[in-house]
Amino acid sequence: MPELPEVETVRRTLNELIAGKQIERVTVTLPRIIQKPQEPEIFAAALAGHTIQSVERRGKFLRIILDGLVLVSHLRMEGRYGVYKQDEAVELHTHVRFHFVDGTELRYKDVRQFGTMHLFAPGEDLTLPPLNKLGIEPLDEAFTLQAFKKEVAHRTTKIKPLLLNQEYIVGLGNIYVDEALFSAGIHPERTANTLKAADWSRLYDAIRATLSRAVDAGGSSIKSYVNGQGEMGMFQHELLIYGREKELCRSCGGPITKTVVGGRGTHICLRCQPLPKLRTKAKQVRQSAK
Known part of the structure; x- marks a missing residue:
């Protein structure tokens, strides 16, 4: 499963590739990827016409910020994003395609099919699952x-x-x-x-x-x-x-x-990371009596 450095790297590259692009339509071929709303048709219709403003990260989750919506995506085991021209062949296991008005696409591919996507109103994503119970970010200034x-x-x-x-x-x-x-x-x-x-x-x-x-x-x-x-x-x-x-x-x-x-x-x-031996209570008593 991608960890913080991998998700942060994906965030940075996607931010360069898709920020400012307007979504024309969305194609979903594996409905269970879409967790909120549960109906892929509603998910696709809600995103049509919106423009991606930036790509952010919370823990191992990507937060794709649009004008009026936030898309929260978890890659799970083997999920990956890529940007393609619309006339390029679609690879096997490509489950979600975001078609942009400029003739390019953001495609989500997931061989294991464990990835998830949630769509929220701005600010709502941080107060509801899956982000609402996440802890402190280890690379933030708040992590002292x-x-x-x-x-x-x-x-x-x-x-x-x-x-x-x-x-x-x-x-x-x-x-x-x-x-x-x-x-x-x-x-x-x-x-x-x-x-x-x-x-x-x-x-x-x-x-x-x-x-x-x-x-x-x-x-x-x-x-x-x-x-x-x-x-x-x-x-x-x-x-x-x-x-x-x-x-x-x-x-x-x-x-x-x-x-x-x-x-x-x-x-x-085991030499560099020794496990200290815990003294038993009986040994502590004997040592204290000496």
């Missing part, structure tokens, strides 16, 4: 170390699934959580309430730095991701731990292992 700790530091959940929870921090997925935890030297099974001040500081810096570098590189093309111009991301060549199981850690030379944490495949270097 203090705000980060306030959201999650007191929780007893393991740190990896906590970072993956979009209600606390948005945009982080499996790739960048593994990378940030490795850079911070934190084992993914540590619970948030056991992290020390120095741990939080390292993790905060690692999240910001990892995401910023990934955005600059155009995201990671691990599977089928491409941006709005059909170009692959390049950050997969800079990954330090994700997808490198059975290889040697570039920091310490130890083996990188893969396990499962919170139901997700997880990459760890």
Whole structure:
């Protein structure tokens, strides 16, 4: 699934390609992509005649801002957008086509068919599902170390699934959580309430730095991701731990292992990310008696 850097890259390229274009009509060939309104005919009719003003992002969602409407789109596993001339052949698995008056089209292709589109009045999109319960943006100015700790530091959940929870921090997925935890030297099974001040500081810096570098590189093309111009991301060549199981850690030379944490495949270097051994109550009593 595209994470924040990939969706941000798509946003930037689409904003360059379609801002200012007027929609003549819309063709929907897979109705279940359209979640609001549920009737694809109403969705298409509502968009006809409107002009795209900009493309924005909230977490892993695209927000296509039009004059009087907001289209919220989630790419899910393999959704992708591309701009074509109207006379170009339509590729298989193209489910939604936005026909512009200038003779070009924005096409949405989705092999897995998990993507979604919601249409809202301006401002309504931020108060209703799927955007209304999203957490803080990790690349915004509001994402300070203090705000980060306030959201999650007191929780007893393991740190990896906590970072993956979009209600606390948005945009982080499996790739960048593994990378940030490795850079911070934190084992993914540590619970948030056991992290020390120095741990939080390292993790905060690692999240910001990892995401910023990934955005600059155009995201990671691990599977089928491409941006709005059909170009692959390049950050997969800079990954330090994700997808490198059975290889040697570039920091310490130890083996990188893969396990499962919170139901997700997880990459760890146990030398760089040790899991502190918790002393039992009996041991604490014996030590205190000495």
